[in-house]
Amino acid sequence: MDRLALEDQARRPLAELFRSVGLMLHDLGTQPESLELVIASGYLDATIADQRIATHLITQQASISREDSTGDLLYID
Secondary structure: OOHHHHHHHHHHHHHHHHHHHHHHHHHHHHOOOOOOEEEEEOOOOOOEOOEOOOOOOEEEEEEEEEOOOOOOEEEEO
16 A cells, blocks of 8 residues: 555544534534534443443533634534
């Protein structure tokens, strides 16, 4: 693999994350009544039918915006 292909391969996951968050920003702007963005941290460890659930879930409502001059996506709590 050449150098450019290796660099592209290394950057692709971050580019996909940036694109995904950008799409979320768009969706939140066009459907604010039906979507909510939350930041979550967790550990769930389910089982369900025979019960056992062991929790630790923390969520926080959040919003994102795009900085027009740089294109950066900013987290706002």
